[in-house]
Amino acid sequence: MTTPQVESDRPADTLDEDGIATLELPLIPLRDTVIFPRMVSSLLVGRDRSLKAVEAAMAQDRTIVVAAQRNPSQQDVSLEDIYEIGTEAVIGRLLKMPDGSTNLLVQGQRRVRILAFSQIDPWTRATVVPIEETEPPSEAGQSLMRSVQVAFEKCAKLSGNIAEEAQVAAVNADTPGWLADLVASTIELSVPQRQELLETLDSLERLEKVRLLLAKELDVLELQNQIHGRARQKVDDAQREFILREQLKEIQRELGDAETHATEISEYREKIAELGMPQEVMQKAEEELGRLASLPSSSPEVSVIRNYLDWLVSLPWSKESVDNLDIELAARVLDAHHYGLPKVKERILEHIAVRKLAGSTAGATILCFVGPPGVGKTSLGRSIATALGRTFVRVSLGGIRDEAEIRGHRRTYIGALPGRVIQALRNAGTINPVYMMDEIDKVGMDFRGDPSAALLEVLDPEQNFAFVDHYLDVPYNLSKVMFITTANILEPIPPPLRDRMEVIELPGYVEEEKLHIARQFLVSKQLSQHGLGPDRVRFSEGALKRIISVYTREAGVRNLEREIGTICRKIARAVAEGEHAPSLVGASSLGKYLGPPRFLVGEQEEADAVGVAMGVHWTEAGGDLTTVEATVMAGQGELVLTGQLGDVMKESAMAALSYTRARANDLGLASDFYEKSDIHIHLPAGAVPKDGPSAGITMATALISALTKRPVRRDVVMTGEITIRGRVLAVGGLKEKALAAHRAGMRTLVLPRKNSKDLTDIPEDIRKRIQFVCVERMDEVLEVALSVSLPLAKPVPERVAEEAQETAAVEGD
Numbered sequence: 001m002t003t004p005q006v007e008s009d010r011p012a013d014t015l016d017e018d019g020i021a022t023l024e025l026p027l028i029p030l031r032d033t034v035i036f037p038r039m040v041s042s043l044l045v046g047r048d049r050s051l052k053a054v055e056a057a058m059a060q061d062r063t064i065v066v067a068a069q070r071n072p073s074q075q076d077v078s079l080e081d082i083y084e085i086g087t088e089a090v091i092g093r094l095l096k097m098p099d100g101s102t103n104l105l106v107q108g109q110r111r112v113r114i115l116a117f118s119q120i121d122p123w124t125r126a127t128v129v130p131i132e133e134t135e136p137p138s139e140a141g142q143s144l145m146r147s148v149q150v151a152f153e154k155c156a157k158l159s160g161n162i163a164e165e166a167q168v169a170a171v172n173a174d175t176p177g178w179l180a181d182l183v184a185s186t187i188e189l190s191v192p193q194r195q196e197l198l199e200t201l202d203s204l205e206r207l208e209k210v211r212l213l214l215a216k217e218l219d220v221l222e223l224q225n226q227i228h229g230r231a232r233q234k235v236d237d238a239q240r241e242f243i244l245r246e247q248l249k250e251i252q253r254e255l256g257d258a259e260t261h262a263t264e265i266s267e268y269r270e271k272i273a274e275l276g277m278p279q280e281v282m283q284k285a286e287e288e289l290g291r292l293a294s295l296p297s298s299s300p301e302v303s304v305i306r307n308y309l310d311w312l313v314s315l316p317w318s319k320e321s322v323d324n325l326d327i328e329l330a331a332r333v334l335d336a337h338h339y340g341l342p343k344v345k346e347r348i349l350e351h352i353a354v355r356k357l358a359g360s361t362a363g364a365t366i367l368c369f370v371g372p373p374g375v376g377k378t379s380l381g382r383s384i385a386t387a388l389g390r391t392f393v394r395v396s397l398g399g400i401r402d403e404a405e406i407r408g409h410r411r412t413y414i415g416a417l418p419g420r421v422i423q424a425l426r427n428a429g430t431i432n433p434v435y436m437m438d439e440i441d442k443v444g445m446d447f448r449g450d451p452s453a454a455l456l457e458v459l460d461p462e463q464n465f466a467f468v469d470h471y472l473d474v475p476y477n478l479s480k481v482m483f484i485t486t487a488n489i490l491e492p493i494p495p496p497l498r499d500r501m502e503v504i505e506l507p508g509y510v511e512e513e514k515l516h517i518a519r520q521f522l523v524s525k526q527l528s529q530h531g532l533g534p535d536r537v538r539f540s541e542g543a544l545k546r547i548i549s550v551y552t553r554e555a556g557v558r559n560l561e562r563e564i565g566t567i568c569r570k571i572a573r574a575v576a577e578g579e580h581a582p583s584l585v586g587a588s589s590l591g592k593y594l595g596p597p598r599f600l601v602g603e604q605e606e607a608d609a610v611g612v613a614m615g616v617h618w619t620e621a622g623g624d625l626t627t628v629e630a631t632v633m634a635g636q637g638e639l640v641l642t643g644q645l646g647d648v649m650k651e652s653a654m655a656a657l658s659y660t661r662a663r664a665n666d667l668g669l670a671s672d673f674y675e676k677s678d679i680h681i682h683l684p685a686g687a688v689p690k691d692g693p694s695a696g697i698t699m700a701t702a703l704i705s706a707l708t709k710r711p712v713r714r715d716v717v718m719t720g721e722i723t724i725r726g727r728v729l730a731v732g733g734l735k736e737k738a739l740a741a742h743r744a745g746m747r748t749l750v751l752p753r754k755n756s757k758d759l760t761d762i763p764e765d766i767r768k769r770i771q772f773v774c775v776e777r778m779d780e781v782l783e784v785a786l787s788v789s790l791p792l793a794k795p796v797p798e799r800v801a802e803e804a805q806e807t808a809a810v811e812g813d
Contacts, residue, residue: 024118025065025088026053027126031072034194035087036181037108046101047075052123054091054102062091065112065126068195079117085199088112088130108181111198135175135203144207145179151214152183158221162186177203180210187217265293268309276318281474285312308411311418311472314426320480321430324389325356337383338376339516344369344504348384366459368440368485368498371506372619372736374556377486378438380506384484385434393424398439403449406458408471418471421458421478432480440497441487452494459483459500507735508555508623510742510763511548518544522561530568537571539564542587550597551590553743555623555736567593607714608787611706614717615698616740616749617690618733623740625717626695627684630702635678643683646691653681656700658724659778660707667790669707679703694731696722697750700778701785710788717741718750718781726778730754735761742766750775750784 028043028050035041043066045051057064067086069077093105112128119125135141152170156162166186173179184197184206193213200206272285292305324330330352334345351365369377378394385392400406408419417423424435443452457463458478466475485501487493509517523539552559567585570593574581582589615626641653657679664671681699683690697720705712719737721729730752741749753774759767773784782790 021130022115023088023112023128023130024125025063025128026057027065027067027082027086027114027117027124028053029077029082029124030066030068032191034068034191034198035066035089035106035108036185036194036198037087037110038178039181039185040092040105040107041185043104043106044097044101045104046099049076049121049123051102053125054094054104056123056125057091058094063109064089064091064106065114065128066106066108067114067126068191072191079114082114083195083199084114085131085195086112086114086126086128087198088128111201131201133177133201133203135177138204141176141204141207144204144211145173145176148179148183148207148211148214149173151211151218152186155187155214155217155221158218158225175203176207180207183210183214187214189213262293265289268292268313271313275313275315277312278317278475278477281312281317284474285309288312304411308471311422311426312474315422315476316425316429316431319430320432321390323352323355323432324387325352327352327356330387333387334383337386338380339520340509340513341376341380341506344380344506347502347504348387352388366461366483366485366501368487368501368503369506370487370490370503372508372555373488374554374558375506375508376556377506378436381434381436381484381486384482388434388482390482391428391430391433392436393428393433394436394438395420395424396438397451398442399444400451401444401446401448403451403454404470406451406454408469410470411473416471418469419454421467422469422472422476425476425481431477432482434482434484437483437485439487440485441489441492452497455497456500459485459497461500507761508739509557510739510766511545512765513763514548514557514560515541515544517557518548518560518564522557522564526561526565526568530565530572532568532572532575536575536583537568537581538584539567540584540586543585543590546587546590547594549743550599551594553599555739563594608711609714610709610711611702613698613702613705613712613785614714614746615695616717616719616737617692617694618736623733623736623738625740625744625746626690626698628695628698628702629682629684630699630706631680631682632706633678633680634676637675638678640678640680641682642680643685644687644689645683646689648691648693649683649695652693652696652722653699655696655722655724656703659700659722659726660703662724663726667704667708673707679706693721693729694719694733696720697728697778697781701781704782704790705786708786708790710786710790712785713748713787715745715747716750716785717744717746717748718785720750720752720755720775720781722778728752728775728777728781734758738762738766738770738772742770747771748773748784750781752776 028045030043033041033043035043045054053064065086066089067082069082071081074081088109088111089106090109091104091106095103097103111131111133113131115127115129117124118127149170153167156167166182170179170182170186173182180197180203184194189197197206197209200209268285268289272282272289277285288305288309292302292309295302295305327349331345331349334348338345347367369380371377381394382392404419406419406421408422409416421435425431425433428435437455440452440455443455445452457467461479464478464481467478468475490498490503518539519541523544524534527534527537547563548560551563554560567590571581571585585593611630611632613628613630615628616623617626639653639657641650645653657674660667660669661674664673681703683695698718700722701712701718704710719731719734721731723729734751734755735758738749748771750773753776756772756774759772773780775781775784
């Protein structure tokens with residue numbers, strides 16, 4: 001707004017050395033405002049330097065320079081901390097406040113450019129150059145002024161916060177610059193926007209920017225008015241709705257709808273009484289039922305309460321299935337559905353025996369089946385339910401990231417539902433089903449919570465007797481549920497959750513087991529699914545063995561079943577088209593249905609090779625073979641490791657090199673061989689990341705073979721961690737590694753002696769076909785792996801230890 005001009009004795013401009021008119025004036029930095037020429041504003045000054053600058057100005061001619069700070073929170077400012085363009089202003093009124101600050105009423109005079117600070121303490125004096133504006137009259141300027149005046153008038157009417165005298169001043173503004181400064185100081189703008197207008201020296205350009213800002217302000221004000229209008233309309237509609245609802249109550253009472261509502265309440269009450277709910281749950285149900293009875297049927301809360309009661313009365317609160325405690329019958333059921341898996345079946349029969357002796361006091365069991373894909377973890381849970389005579393329900397946890405998927409949503413949310421635990425129990429219909437949670441190792445976590453933390457209460461027998469779902473908000477007894485979880489690997493499962501489960505490993509199948517599974521289950525299943533009777537098509541044993549060995553390479557039987565299904569599908573098409581279809585699928589006809597073989601029977605080298613050793617490693621899909629290649633070139637002692645090796649594997653390579661250097665004399669190598677040669681160790685399949693310590697002895701064997709020019713036996717595979725002293729340390733996953741060696745046709749498996757105890761887990765058929773050599777030192781590995789012996793200084797112990805024989809490790813042919 002504007003007020004009459006304040007008289008001042010402003011000092012005349014002086015000329016500096018360059019002939020530029022300058023002024024020396026006290027400076028007051030502004031935190032959150034910009035003052036325009038001709039505009040009157042109120043300032044609150046509280047900083048010590050600013051107060052002394054005001055005193056200096058009052059002692060002279062009341063003239064000061066005001067400029068906005070770039071950072072409003074900064075206390076002490078320098079020349080770089082304020083904007084270059086400020087405003088020369090005159091102090092018109094000064095009021096000292098009780099808190100020590102001073103309130104000033106100032107009027108802007110003209111724009112100035114701040115050149116430097118000629119004084120900092122005790123108050124800031126700035127050297128400024130006045131900026132004089134010249135505004136020659138033009139038709140474009142008059143047209144632009146009229147457009148801005150009209151827009152400003154509309155803005156004033158819509159806002160209601162713009163003073164009338166500001167509107168009058170805008171109508172009487174006679175120059176574009178004055179009008180632009182007046183509007184900019186009146187409407188809502190940020191400090192950077194105001195400063196930009198202050199720094200725009202061309203009056204027409206400044207007025208054009210103001211016009212654009214006014215247009216945006218008009219859009220905002222019009223939208224606000226529309227929103228306020230709709231809000232007032234909603235209030236009116238709510239009052240009208242209340243009156244109509246009261247009228248509707250009377251109409252429903254006359255039509256008899258109240259009787260229907262009463263019938264619904266009566267039905268709910270009967271169901272609640274029949275379900276045998278716990279006292280706390282029944283009390284909650286009665287409270288909600290009372291609320292439902294007190295509300296009119298047209299109330300929006302009725303549907304929320306009705307859905308809640310529907311969930312309460314549909315859950316099994318006391319209905320329990322009777323367990324089948326016949327151990328022999330359960331054993332026959334498990335054998336009929338699954339081949340092998342003796343440990344798993346033994347654990348289930350033990351559970352039935354305990355239930356038979358201890359009754360309902362037997363503790364809850366949380367089993368976790370861990371194994372590669374396709375070994376039958378999920379189907380095994382269904383078989384357990386059949387053996388026990390319980391209902392089976394399954395929930396997949398893969399990819400769940402929201403804790404509400406387990407605990408449910410609060411009823412206050414639109415579309416709220418109980419969590420998956422409660423939903424599955426409603427589907428089960430009993431309080432003691434076999435509840436399978438698939439893929440528990442693939443539960444995620446994000447900003448919506450950690451579902452694995454919510455599972456702690458579900459799977460803890462000490463807590464789940466009073467599990468509270470957020471939607472139900474009452475305790476539910478999960479202690480009678482037999483929970484079974486499945487996972488491919490254990491590492492992603494949090495330790496607290498893993499501690500609540502009994503882990504049962506399901507290893508991969510050997511070829512003989514796969515052959516039994518195919519003949520007993522897979523072939524008949526696929527024939528039935530493709531409309532082919534057992535008498536229509538038969539698979540020879542040779543065909544099944546060939547599918548297993550050269551068309552699939554897996555720990556489970558999922559791909560095996562898929563390939564059998566492919567053959568059945570092609571035969572079914574031929575039968576449907578009236579063409580001749582064979583009744584027997586033999587090994588020689590597989591190429592016609594499945595194409596050329598996808599895998600070689602064995603992956604060993606065609607002949608013994610120098611610098612090439614075969615290792616075996618564990619994966620979540622079972623075991624697999626790894627080739628380690630080493631070569632020696634003339635160089636300067638550089639060790640090159642390639643194949644996307646992890647840190648642990650790189651350390652194994654360094655340990656292998658250190659061992660080789662330490663035994664250089666025994667190996668027949670020059671003591672300085674590493675100084676004149678570059679060594680390159682490579683693991684093929686470079687696109688696949690690799691890590692782990694179990695390739696240590698394999699790397700050492702390949703390296704020593706390359707240095708001594710002695711070939712490595714192509715039928716030997718090895719696993720073990722190496723130390724720089726040449727000791728061979730234990731590794732994990734021996735069963736999976738042995739199965740991988742068997743699938744690849746290997747004859748000898750070298751393993752750490754400390755792993756000899758794990759040989760009992762390897763099927764007897766595998767122990768007969770593979771020679772297991774237990775070693776303690778790297779010297780023993782070289783004695784077995786190299787086709788030409790090295791003249792080592794120390795004698796090599798016997799390759800097969802007595803303890804390996806005690807653990808049923810039988811040497812192969």
